[in-house]
Amino acid sequence: MYPVIEWKEGAVVMxxxxxxxxxxxxxxxxxxxxxxxxxxxxxxxxAPAIGIAAAMGIALGVIGLRDDPNVKNPAYxxxxxxxxxxxxxxxxxxxxxxxxxxxxxxxVFRENKTDFSRLQEKLIxxxxxxxxxxxxxxxxxxxxxxELLQSGYTVLTHCNAGALATGxxxxxxGVIRAAREKGKDIKVIAGETRPYLQGARLTVWELQxxxxxxxxxxxxxxxxxxxxxxxxxxxxxxxxxxxNGDTANKIGTYALAVLASYHGVPFYVAAPLSSIDLRxxxxxxxxxxxxxxxxxxxxxxxxxxxxxxxxxxxAFDITPASLITAIVTEEKVLHPPFATALASLKELRRK
Amino acid sequence: MYPVIEWKEGAVVMxxxxxxxxxxxxxxxxxxxxxxxxxxxxxxxxAPAIGIAAAMGIALGVIGLRDDPNVKNPAYxxxxxxxxxxxxxxxxxxxxxxxxxxxxxxxVFRENKTDFSRLQEKLIxxxxxxxxxxxxxxxxxxxxxxELLQSGYTVLTHCNAGALATGxxxxxxGVIRAAREKGKDIKVIAGETRPYLQGARLTVWELQxxxxxxxxxxxxxxxxxxxxxxxxxxxxxxxxxxxNGDTANKIGTYALAVLASYHGVPFYVAAPLSSIDLRxxxxxxxxxxxxxxxxxxxxxxxxxxxxxxxxxxxAFDITPASLITAIVTEEKVLHPPFATALASLKELRRK
Numbered sequence: 001m002y003p004v005i006e007w008k009e010g011a012v013v014m015x016x017x018x019x020x021x022x023x024x025x026x027x028x029x030x031x032x033x034x035x036x037x038x039x040x041x042x043x044x045x046x047a048p049a050i051g052i053a054a055a056m057g058i059a060l061g062v063i064g065l066r067d068d069p070n071v072k073n074p075a076y077x078x079x080x081x082x083x084x085x086x087x088x089x090x091x092x093x094x095x096x097x098x099x100x101x102x103x104x105x106x107x108v109f110r111e112n113k114t115d116f117s118r119l120q121e122k123l124i125x126x127x128x129x130x131x132x133x134x135x136x137x138x139x140x141x142x143x144x145x146x147e148l149l150q151s152g153y154t155v156l157t158h159c160n161a162g163a164l165a166t167g168x169x170x171x172x173x174g175v176i177r178a179a180r181e182k183g184k185d186i187k188v189i190a191g192e193t194r195p196y197l198q199g200a201r202l203t204v205w206e207l208q209x210x211x212x213x214x215x216x217x218x219x220x221x222x223x224x225x226x227x228x229x230x231x232x233x234x235x236x237x238x239x240x241x242x243x244n245g246d247t248a249n250k251i252g253t254y255a256l257a258v259l260a261s262y263h264g265v266p267f268y269v270a271a272p273l274s275s276i277d278l279r280x281x282x283x284x285x286x287x288x289x290x291x292x293x294x295x296x297x298x299x300x301x302x303x304x305x306x307x308x309x310x311x312x313x314x315a316f317d318i319t320p321a322s323l324i325t326a327i328v329t330e331e332k333v334l335h336p337p338f339a340t341a342l343a344s345l346k347e348l349r350r351k
Numbered sequence: 352m353y354p355v356i357e358w359k360e361g362a363v364v365m366x367x368x369x370x371x372x373x374x375x376x377x378x379x380x381x382x383x384x385x386x387x388x389x390x391x392x393x394x395x396x397x398a399p400a401i402g403i404a405a406a407m408g409i410a411l412g413v414i415g416l417r418d419d420p421n422v423k424n425p426a427y428x429x430x431x432x433x434x435x436x437x438x439x440x441x442x443x444x445x446x447x448x449x450x451x452x453x454x455x456x457x458x459v460f461r462e463n464k465t466d467f468s469r470l471q472e473k474l475i476x477x478x479x480x481x482x483x484x485x486x487x488x489x490x491x492x493x494x495x496x497x498e499l500l501q502s503g504y505t506v507l508t509h510c511n512a513g514a515l516a517t518g519x520x521x522x523x524x525g526v527i528r529a530a531r532e533k534g535k536d537i538k539v540i541a542g543e544t545r546p547y548l549q550g551a552r553l554t555v556w557e558l559q560x561x562x563x564x565x566x567x568x569x570x571x572x573x574x575x576x577x578x579x580x581x582x583x584x585x586x587x588x589x590x591x592x593x594x595n596g597d598t599a600n601k602i603g604t605y606a607l608a609v610l611a612s613y614h615g616v617p618f619y620v621a622a623p624l625s626s627i628d629l630r631x632x633x634x635x636x637x638x639x640x641x642x643x644x645x646x647x648x649x650x651x652x653x654x655x656x657x658x659x660x661x662x663x664x665x666a667f668d669i670t671p672a673s674l675i676t677a678i679v680t681e682e683k684v685l686h687p688p689f690a691t692a693l694a695s696l697k698e699l700r701r702k
Contacts, residue, residue, distance in 0.1 A: 200656040220603030252571030305551040317575040
């Protein structure tokens with residue numbers, strides 16, 4: 001497992017992903033406000049990892065109430081808990097895992113709120129369990145998805161749907177890892193993923209640590225490498241999958257899906273069930289986060305465009321189900337029509 | 352006209368485009384080696400501007416021989432001239448304007464080489480004329496191309512095919528300028544154009560100086576803005592157009608053309624006849640320059656990926672003729688089939 005996020009001595013420790021690969025620095029969070037800030041500022045990112053951070057952040061928030069004499073008042077505690085959840089879920093609107101994690105923590109809260117001491121323990125245990133569970137889920141996603149990759153394939157991926165985006169191992173990169181563990185010869189092309197460069201900074205770093213062959217390209221070159229026949233599959237993660245299979249993921253994913261379709265390259269989405277949002281009918285209903293202009297007009301304090309520049313900076317886009325070849329989950333690999341396939345997921349129905 | 356390049360007191364002065372928009376600095380070149388270096392390192396870029404720089408560089412190279420007693424030896428002078436041209440044309444392989452300019456200067460050389468004093472004058476005059484002529488050509492491209500743009504359009508452009516890429520006014524941006532001069536309400540979306548950010552640094556700078564409304568996006572967002580119906584036309588420049596209409600242009604152009612086709616958005620190429628290379632049959636035969644990895648792994652000295660990262664960094668790609676709606680030249684607007692349309696160009700046949 002990667003040191004992405006860890007519950008340690010009553011605090012939440014996160015690897016500061018903004019500084020990779022130049023610096024491996026950890027940030028210690030002692031309350032839920034700090035966790036919310038780190039989610040918003042992308043110290044931690046990637047839908048599954050954000051879910052874990054949210055759970056741990058909520059646990060921290062409740063622990064922070066331990067010296068508050070009013071916590072024995074149920075209405076007061078309910079109100080405080082609601083506030084904590086609101087702070088955590090107000091950070092990033094697109095990834096559904098944030099809300100999924102909050103819902104799970106709410107359940108733990110309801111079941112244990114009459115005993116504050118037990119409540120703290122249970123919330124911490126639930127958050128830690130979600131981290132461990134995510135790792136196991138990724139392994140199952142990898143195991144299921146590796147069937148789609150043949151030895152000799154070069155796989156194009158976007159952003160970082162790797163160990164750094166999850167409890168470790170990764171979704172899209174988990175599939176690649178699993179295929180390689182089966183002895184398949186798989187190479188990777190990573191798009192750098194402007195503006196935040198998760199591909200260049202995180203995916204390349206992660207794969208290089210394990211000697212998985214990876215070539216970095218600018219996002220602009222994706223069409224060119226597909227046209228040259230250099231790519232046999234595209235695989236990406238997901239921030240939210242709607243009931244019809246439309247998928248929100250890092251901005252640029254949609255363009256990759258159009259290009260893959262144009263070149264006859266299969267386009268795969270790898271994501272845990274926690275990224276599936278059956279209550280959202282289709283992609284048009286997924287909120288798309290827009291981020292600050294200075295992510296585009298500055299780079300490490302250097303000006304890349306004049307400060308007064310008008311910028312449109314959506315952080316995600318929607319890939320319609322029609323452009324997706326298969327969705328890989330920990331339960332099984334789903335094929336079109338995705339509305340039916342998603343509705344039939346056993347584990348999802350049970351939850 | 353923009354201060355892109357100027358012949359001034361026996362030297363070639365260029366605006367250092369690498370430092371825009373933060374700094375407006377000029378570099379004075381006193382010999383052809385310095386000019387070649389500046390072309391290679393992208394102090395000046397854009398196919399038409401590179402053509403002008405090449406012509407001025409060749410003139411500088413010949414002037415540099417004036418104190419050489421051997422220049423009266425015709426064989427020696429021929430050899431020296433060949434060397435100068437070789438240095439200039441070895442800089443960037445894709446833009447055909449470089450070779451077109453060299454061919455024009457070779458003609459002036461052949462016609463005047465018996466009188467070294469006149470040779471110098473004629474080469475300087477030819478180079479300056481090419482600069483002025485390019486401006487006039489861009490005006491005609493703009494005049495022809497603006498017919499394609501309706502008032503109310505938002506036009507997506509890539510890289511910088513503007514005043515900074517030409518003798519002033521621009522090809523793709525010239526069309527936008529001309530449409531606005533006709534009183535049409537045209538807005539621009541500029542892709543930032545990694546890795547060198549010509550869109551963010553140059554196109555935005557150029558358009559803002561003239562109060563032309565421009566919104567900057569990361570290249571990754573091009574599919575998204577098209578899907579949202581925010582774009583009514585795409586217009587780009589060209590580094591080389593083959594006899595069948597296949598067009599080499601800045602990396603990412605091909606992906607934009609695929610996306611435009613998928614969304615039913617017209618895709619226009621605006622370029623002077625000097626960018627048309629009828630001797631190159633199709634795009635597969637256009638050499639594609641690959642540039643250094645550190646353009647991708649570093650930004651202004653900041654690391655964006657580990658230094659040992661394997662990078663594939665093609666500077667251009669090929670858009671097949673089948674994805675191009677029209678090619679705008681100074682003679683006329685060409686429509687498919689482009690092989691016939693290109694072969695029928697009167698001015699090109701005359702040259």
